[in-house]
Amino acid sequence: MQRGRTWSRSRPVRWGLIALLALAAVGARWLEERLTVPLAGGARLIDGDSMYLGEREVRLIGIDAPEGLQRCRRDGRDWACGEEARRELQRLIGGDEVTCRGRESDRFGRWLARCTAGGRDLNALMVERGFAVAYGDYEREERAAKAARRGLWGAEFEQPRAWRDRQGIGE
Numbered sequence: 826m827q828r829g830r831t832w833s834r835s836r837p838v839r840w841g842l843i844a845l846l847a848l849a850a851v852g853a854r855w856l857e858e859r860l861t862v863p864l865a866g867g868a869r870l871i872d873g874d875s876m877y878l879g880e881r882e883v884r885l886i887g888i889d890a891p892e893g894l895q896r897c898r899r900d901g902r903d904w905a906c907g908e909e910a911r912r913e914l915q916r917l918i919g920g921d922e923v924t925c926r927g928r929e930s931d932r933f934g935r936w937l938a939r940c941t942a943g944g945r946d947l948n949a950l951m952v953e954r955g956f957a958v959a960y961g962d963y964e965r966e967e968r969a970a971k972a973a974r975r976g977l978w979g980a981e982f983e984q985p986r987a988w989r990d991r992q993g994i995g996e
Contacts, residue, residue, distance in 0.1 A: 864936065865924040873910025873956055875935065876923070883925050884935040885948045887962025889985045890914075891977070892994075899980035906982055910956040913976070917950055918942040933995060958984060 869877040873890025876883055891897065895907035919942065927938030940947045951957040953966040955976020971978045989995065 862928060863924060863926050864938065865922055868918055868923040868942075870911050870915055870918075872907060873914050873951060876914075876940075878923060878925060882933075882935045883927070883938050883940065884931060885940055885951065885957075886927065886937040887939070887960055888948050888952050888957040889960040890951060890957035891982065891985050892989060892992075895983070895985065895988050897977065897980045897982035904980060906956075906977060906980065910951070910976075913954060913956040914947065914951060917945060917947055923947070955979070960986075 864878050864881060864883065866878045871877065871882070872893045874885040874888050890910040891907035893907045893911060897904045897906035899906075921943035923940055923942045925936065925938035925940040927936050930936055948957075949963055949966050952959055952963040953970055953975075955970035955973075955978045958977070959967040970976060983991070
């Protein structure tokens, strides 16, 4: 008799827990979109993974592009890969307005965000085209770029983080 009562009392708790877990899984993306703050406008590029939108400095989260002055080697010759990464980001933006969504700043005060232009995911495309490496996200895009030897992957390059460390400069 007691056994049936325990089951009947715990049944709503179990169903409630299942419903809560289902809502958490489905709602995580929805909630993330609601918690992010949009920022939009014309972009002034700094390098291949950072820009100004108005007065706000924005860093493309989940990727790391070569610094503006960073050089690589391609076909046995010096290659201005940092400048080329900035140019690639400019090509991706074209004349479109950039919209960035983020929810926090890094230790340098830069807004960390995922950005789009003309409906294109700039973060993902920079990695997919080989002009940035995955940095906590976009591993699938990096594998594709590496396999196709696109951008940096068709050259000899130092990881941007290692290059900055060697130069004694921040991120």
